[in-house]
Amino acid sequence: MAKELSRIPKVDKLLTWPPIISLLVDHPRPLVMQAIRGTLDRLRLDSVNGVLPHNINEEQLASLVQEELGRLSASSLRPVINGTGVVIHTNLGRSLLSRSACEQIAAVAGRYSNLEIDIETGERGERYSHVESLLCELTGAEAAIVVNNNAAAVLLALSGMAAGREVVVSRGELVEIGGAFRIPDVMRQSGGILREVGATNRTHLKDYQAALSAETALLLKVHTSNFAVVGFTAEVTVAGLVDLGRRHGIPVMADIGSGSLLDLAPYGVLGETTISDYVSSGADIITCSGDKMLGGPQAGIILGKKPIMDKLRRHPLLRAIRIDKLTLAGLEATLRLYRDERQALAEIPTLRMLTSQPAELRKRGQSWLRRLRGKIPSSVALSLHEGSSQVGGGALPLLNLPTWLIAVTAEHLSAQQIDQSLRKGRVPVLGRIYRDRYLLDLRTLQDEDFPHLIEALQLLVEPPNGQR
Numbered sequence: 001m002a003k004e005l006s007r008i009p010k011v012d013k014l015l016t017w018p019p020i021i022s023l024l025v026d027h028p029r030p031l032v033m034q035a036i037r038g039t040l041d042r043l044r045l046d047s048v049n050g051v052l053p054h055n056i057n058e059e060q061l062a063s064l065v066q067e068e069l070g071r072l073s074a075s076s077l078r079p080v081i082n083g084t085g086v087v088i089h090t091n092l093g094r095s096l097l098s099r100s101a102c103e104q105i106a107a108v109a110g111r112y113s114n115l116e117i118d119i120e121t122g123e124r125g126e127r128y129s130h131v132e133s134l135l136c137e138l139t140g141a142e143a144a145i146v147v148n149n150n151a152a153a154v155l156l157a158l159s160g161m162a163a164g165r166e167v168v169v170s171r172g173e174l175v176e177i178g179g180a181f182r183i184p185d186v187m188r189q190s191g192g193i194l195r196e197v198g199a200t201n202r203t204h205l206k207d208y209q210a211a212l213s214a215e216t217a218l219l220l221k222v223h224t225s226n227f228a229v230v231g232f233t234a235e236v237t238v239a240g241l242v243d244l245g246r247r248h249g250i251p252v253m254a255d256i257g258s259g260s261l262l263d264l265a266p267y268g269v270l271g272e273t274t275i276s277d278y279v280s281s282g283a284d285i286i287t288c289s290g291d292k293m294l295g296g297p298q299a300g301i302i303l304g305k306k307p308i309m310d311k312l313r314r315h316p317l318l319r320a321i322r323i324d325k326l327t328l329a330g331l332e333a334t335l336r337l338y339r340d341e342r343q344a345l346a347e348i349p350t351l352r353m354l355t356s357q358p359a360e361l362r363k364r365g366q367s368w369l370r371r372l373r374g375k376i377p378s379s380v381a382l383s384l385h386e387g388s389s390q391v392g393g394g395a396l397p398l399l400n401l402p403t404w405l406i407a408v409t410a411e412h413l414s415a416q417q418i419d420q421s422l423r424k425g426r427v428p429v430l431g432r433i434y435r436d437r438y439l440l441d442l443r444t445l446q447d448e449d450f451p452h453l454i455e456a457l458q459l460l461v462e463p464p465n466g467q468r
């Protein structure tokens with residue numbers, strides 16, 4: 001072992017080599033030093049593990065340093081290929097923005113804008129005004145505010161309407177969304193007092209009614225989003241709660257989670273009530289996400305009756321959770337597309353993916369396989385299979401969307417090894433493994449992924465070092 005270690009040169013020595021000196025021309029010295037140290041550390045580790053290749057020369061070592069430098073200079077946050085078939089994939093950035101939303105963000109990002117000024121009067125304006133009338137037009141709501149995300153929207157609404165007083169919620173709706181967002185915890189944080197009613201599977205109007213008192217500030221309905229209770233169940237609709245609330249002068253709030261502006265039932269995406277339907281059912285305040293089924297940037301949308309919304313506008317928490325101008329630009333452009341349903345379906349990637357039909361996905365798969373023929377190693381085989389995709393984003397957890405999958409197999413490689421190799425590419429590819437088979441779902445693959453997929457598949461030749 002000692003003999004192998006002695007083959008690894010010292011940092012000072014490396015710094016006198018011409019290939020390393022030339023790296024210093026284009027890169028800051030501290031970064032080159034970091035790359036050298038990182039490379040040498042890795043070589044020492046390889047040496048200890050007995051996998052250091054023999055006769056490593058100056059050129060090879062310099063090119064390893066260059067590779068390391070490339071890794072250090074690359075952005076940490078970067079595009080990946082989503083072959084998982086989960087359309088609204090929280091870990092992969094949820095919604096892809098439409099071209100017009102991306103362009104609008106770019107247009108506003110590097111320039112001053114009328115974010116908080118009324119251009120006509122020259123007076124101070126509100127950032128929310130850029131989307132408020134659009135949101136009202138699209139949903140029928142009286143007023144709208146947008147914030148950082150839906151979790152913030154719920155926190156603001158509860159803080160503004162129920163601090164120190166009781167909020168009545170069904171036991172079947174005390175949901176946890178993605179770990180940190182739990183209705184009981186958000187309630188505590190807001191200062192509201194949770195008044196649970198009913199049972200996990202069944203809650204009736206009389207349960208809400210029995211809980212009402214002088215302390216009641218709000219009736220809250222929460223979309224169960226990421227789970228479903230089936231069998232012997234009962235729940236009260238928002239309209240039912242509104243009816244009860246009206247009789248007792250108590251407002252009703254609905255946290256609807258995903259928030260869909262279009263009815264996608266004609267495309268097989270069944271089971272979501274649209275935001276406008278919630279508005280017409282009379283809810284006093286509604287919150288939803290901008291980047292789930294709506295297909296916009298991360299944002300929280302609050303819609304509601306004017307007096308309540310005016311109160312929230314004055315709440316000190318609003319400043320802490322306010323929406324950023326880039327998000328606002330992306331959200332406005334996304335909402336504008338919804339003025340024409342056909343345009344929204346064609347241009348908002350989330351909607352396009354959710355409404356893709358199996359026949360077109362299969363055709364796309366056949367075309368991709370044809371174009372890949374001859375471009376990938378002969379030991380790699382691709383085939384098309386039927387399967388199903390998921391909406392994701394905590395929406396419609398029971399819905400399976402019929403889809404087509406590309407199965408990737410390679411001689412001498414397990415599905416796990418294929419997965420590992422494809423994730424290491426310049427644009428990492430993420431798929432799924434089912435019954436020991438590596439699969440890529442055509443529903444979530446984008447046309448611009450194709451060249452990167454070829455590149456990743458070309459590298460699928462042999463198992464990663466040391467796993468042969």
Ligand SMILES: *Cc1c(COP(=O)(O)O)cnc(C)c1O
Nearest residue numbers: 149150151177223225257258289
């Ligand atoms: C997703 C979701 C949230 C949280 O929304 P974010 O936009 O992720 O902050 C809150 N409530 C419900 C019901 C949800 O589905």
